[in-house]
Amino acid sequence: MTLIQDPSLKSLILGVLALLVFASVAGWILDRRVSSASARATVDNINARIRAWWLMALLFVVAVSMGTIVSILLFATTSFLALREFVTLAPTRPGDHRALFWSFFVVTPIQYFLIWMQWYGLFSILIPVYVSIFLAIRTALAGDTERFLERSATNQWGLMICVYFVSYVPALLMLRIPGYERQAPALMFFLVLVVQLSDVLQYVWGKTLGSRRIAPSISPNKTWEGLIGGVVSATALGTAIWWATPFSPGAAALMALILTTMGFAGGLIMSAIKRDRGVKDYGTLIGGHGGVLDRIDSLCFAAPVFFHLTRYFYVP
Amino acid sequence: MIDTALASACRLIAGATAEWRCNPDSPAQRIYFGNHSSHLDFVVIWSALPWRRRRHARPVAGGDYWQQGRLRRYLASDVFRAVLVERESSSGDRAERARAAVEQMARAMGQEDSLIVFPEGTRSANGQMGPFKSGLYHLSRARPDAELVPVHLENLNRMLPKGESLPVPMVCRVTFGPVVPACPGERKDAFLERARTAILQLEARA
DSSP: OOOOOOHHHHHHHHHHHHHHHHHHHHHHHHHHHOOSHHHHHHHHHHHHHHHHHHHHHHHHHHHHHHOHHHHHHHHHHHHHHHHHHHHHHSOOOGGGHHHHHHIIIIIHHHHHHHHHHTOHHHHTTIIIIIIHHHHHHHHHHTTOOTTHHHHHHHHHHHHIIIIIIHHHHHHGGGOOOTTOGGGHHHHHHHHHHHHHHHHHHHHHHHHHHOOSBSOTTTOTTOBHHHHHHHHHHHHHHHHHTGGGSSSOHHHHHHHHHHHHHHHHHHHHHHHHHHHHHTOSOSOSSBTTTBSHHHHHHHHHHHHHHHHHHHHHHHOO | OHHHHHHHHHHHHHOOEEEESSOTTOOSOEEEEEOOOSTTHHHHHHHHSOHHHHTTEEEEEEHHHHTSSHHHHHIIIIISOOEEEOOTTSSSOHHHHHHHHHHHHHHHHTTTOEEEEOTTOSOOSSSOOOOOOTHHHHHHHHOTTSEEEEEEEESHHHHSOTTOOSOOOOOOEEEEOOOBOOOTTOOHHHHHHHHHHHHHHHHHHO
């Protein structure tokens, strides 16, 4: 076990624990004061979410402090579970079976293995180039042409979102930033923390002040008040922890603003897919939140952008 | 040990969420009957049962498949304690074989075991439930003391379609319905129709 040597990472972890304790106390107070039936349902859901947050935060903190391999395994498992939820909703036919088997048991492990090898050149093109070609061939060979375009495009997008995009989170560990050599785990922590805080804060602002809906046909819960309040407050928090990153305060603010905006867009896109498929949640694995994809939707779309911006501007 | 590991592995691949509309932990002897679309069906039902009930739940399976090879034989006899029956399609007098199979199942339940059966007799190719064979009717008459629990399996046909040997992970749903009450003196066709409808109702509400 690699003990946490980076003092700023230690501070971030303590900060998260403090936040969780605060949330649990707030949830407990809400629980004692609530009276009406509809508010009761909301408060119960909030408390279920907080309990799930404890579990997810502990998993993440343990993985980060155990080092690169465990972090990679955590996100590989996340990809596996997310892809399982995605494929369940996809309009697959028996002709997709072999291609899907490859996606789960060959492509996903190879993608994370490449990240462990730190082979940037291949990890960044494996799924968009080689796998997209190979899986299309495999599906075509199965000979079923019914809705072929829809099926192969859906399966490819599932791999992009659930595996390729998610794998960018542990890929941050391979970045060698001058003057920040041993602190890559803190950079990963910064990404996950800002994106997830933005989700929570958008929810809190939306529940308290929200009235003007952004896209009522996609999600009744996304309001302009929630978006602006969440993005502004999460950006402020991201700026406030600039000392844990290789960024200057100004750059940290800009990064946090991009992350929160991308996170919002990710949530919107993944909600649109859910409406298209006629479901409310991707699954039931995480109490109060829904499925794994419901929780990581914002992370999926923020992680690749964050990785490439950091790599372009900070890695020589 | 092995059965717990196997049940966990099954839940990882099948992500099965079990929904109960009857008491999951009832000590009564039961006949769980479900729609059949893949080789994994009984494993999924078996791993969805509470641990204490799982030890007493014996799947009924085709001997021709489970007696091939050492691994299958070991799994069938030592882990699942499967009741292996001769299929009706084997040679010989069909009615005689069916009667023998029902007798074997009724005996296998003994004093405390439950059975997992698939009354269609064979896997459906497209996920649509076929007609029931008469085995369930004769079994229920041989063991009138057992509770009949309908089980609906969703997505299993997509997880392991007929003709494939490797499963693709899916979020499957297992719904255990309310116990189908016994109607003494009921005719065979009426009973089978009632049992089949019990599963279809779970599908409609799922």
